[in-house]
Amino acid sequence: MADIFVKINGIRFKNPVLTAAGPNVRTAYMMIAAVKGGAGGIVSKTVSVKPASDSRPTIRKASCKGIMNCETWSEIPVEEFINECQKVRETGVPLIISIGYNPDEVKQLGVLIEKEVQPDAIEFSTHYVGRSVEPLLNVAKSLRQSVRLPIWMKVSPNFPDIEELAVKASQYVNGFVAINSFGPVLDFDVENVQPLLGSDYGQGWLSGPPILSIALRIVYQISSVQKKPVIGVGGIENGTDAIKFFMSGASLVQVCSTAIKKGHQTYGKIALEINDWLDAHEYSSIEEIRGLYRKKLKEQRMFSRQPVMTINKKRCTGCKVCIKRCIQGALYMNGKLAEVIQENCIGCGFCQDFCSYDAMELKDI
Numbered sequence: 205m206a207d208i209f210v211k212i213n214g215i216r217f218k219n220p221v222l223t224a225a226g227p228n229v230r231t232a233y234m235m236i237a238a239v240k241g242g243a244g245g246i247v248s249k250t251v252s253v254k255p256a257s258d259s260r261p262t263i264r265k266a267s268c269k270g271i272m273n274c275e276t277w278s279e280i281p282v283e284e285f286i287n288e289c290q291k292v293r294e295t296g297v298p299l300i301i302s303i304g305y306n307p308d309e310v311k312q313l314g315v316l317i318e319k320e321v322q323p324d325a326i327e328f329s330t331h332y333v334g335r336s337v338e339p340l341l342n343v344a345k346s347l348r349q350s351v352r353l354p355i356w357m358k359v360s361p362n363f364p365d366i367e368e369l370a371v372k373a374s375q376y377v378n379g380f381v382a383i384n385s386f387g388p389v390l391d392f393d394v395e396n397v398q399p400l401l402g403s404d405y406g407q408g409w410l411s412g413p414p415i416l417s418i419a420l421r422i423v424y425q426i427s428s429v430q431k432k433p434v435i436g437v438g439g440i441e442n443g444t445d446a447i448k449f450f451m452s453g454a455s456l457v458q459v460c461s462t463a464i465k466k467g468h469q470t471y472g473k474i475a476l477e478i479n480d481w482l483d484a485h486e487y488s489s490i491e492e493i494r495g496l497y498r499k500k501l502k503e504q505r506m507f508s509r510q511p512v513m514t515i516n517k518k519r520c521t522g523c524k525v526c527i528k529r530c531i532q533g534a535l536y537m538n539g540k541l542a543e544v545i546q547e548n549c550i551g552c553g554f555c556q557d558f559c560s561y562d563a564m565e566l567k568d569i
């Protein structure tokens with residue numbers, strides 16, 4: 205049986221599935237419920253010096269299978285928030301407190317939280333700090349100079365040069381969390397022509413499955429250019445999603461939207477699925493698969509010229525699914541089996557994803 209504990213920054217997580225800053229870790233009661241639901245670590249809702257005041261509604265279902273929100277940070281005053289976090293400390297599960305936003309604010313909050321709560325680490329959100337490197341580095345530097353605790357920088361997906369930021373910020377931080385929700389985006393109720401959210405024009409931030417591929421790319425980039433651990437977050441619904449993050453270079457994952465939709469048991473369930481996946485594939489730890497995608501990329505087969513699809517006649521069942529998927533008209537039925545018209549095939553590879561019989565392969569011919 206695989207062991208799914210992870211140790212980073214001197215913190216031992218019994219499993220790699222953490223909560224992500226959001227409404228499901230708003231209070232001590234909810235954070236403790238997440239511990240009971242099997243979370244390997246708790247990241248709190250972001251707190252700032254002034255309580256937030258968000259226009260309702262704040263969390264809605266977007267039509268692209270994601271969640272759209274206009275929540276900013278905690279509406280609980282910081283002193284009260286600290287009391288809540290102290291109660292979570294008693295569970296013994298690693299606790300990371302999320303704070304924001306500018307250099308003075310993170311300094312003030314960092315000092316207070318380190319003294320009053322002594323969490324295992326502090327995560328700081330860069331969501332409202334802009335898209336230039338310097339202001340973000342100033343926040344990281346200010347927090348680094350104020351606390352001794354490990355600090356994690358949470359990056360937003362819109363950031364233009366994530367690699368430059370990761371390289372420069374790695375001198376101040378002990379880890380990166382990628383990514384925050386994506387946006388701004390817009391969706392609305394088409395029947396009543398009404399906004400879904402209470403923000404200015406109904407705009408919000410997108411999370412859940414639609415942002416998973418963006419998050420994977422950013423985790424891959426950050427872990428490729430520097431050595432501090434990366435914590436992956438964005439669209440994780442199950443153990444296989446989490447495995448993709450580890451293979452892209454993440455050491456831990458965080459989950460928000462799936463837990464909003466399915467409850468606090470989500471964390472433990474995903475941790476169990478990670479364990480099952482590792483067992484089924486005969487890996488004994490997360491470390492064994494961390495960054496595997498990058499290693500395997502080096503072995504990836506490159507085609508010498510434009511390849512074409514080929515059909516394995518022993519496997520093809522003549523189901524015609526590939527023919528329906530080919531927009532180039534490069535596939536037809538030759539008797540009972542699919543056949544490729546080589547001159548029409550552009551080697552895009554799309555049809556292959558719909559063959560349930562592993563009967564298609566791109567080849568140089």
Ligand SMILES: Cc1cc2nc3c(=O)[nH]c(=O)nc-3n(C[C@H](O)[C@H](O)[C@H](O)COP(=O)(O)O)c2cc1C
Pocket residue numbers: 224225226227249250262263271273275276277278302329358383384385410411412413415437438439440458459460461462
């Ligand atoms: C309703 C809601 C509120 C959120 N609030 C915060 C927050 O206070 N601070 C923060 O850093 N991220 C916040 N996030 C972003 C999540 O922590 C996470 O990065 C993002 O949703 C992607 O993960 P997911 O697809 O698992 O939800 C929030 C997300 C949602 C959906």
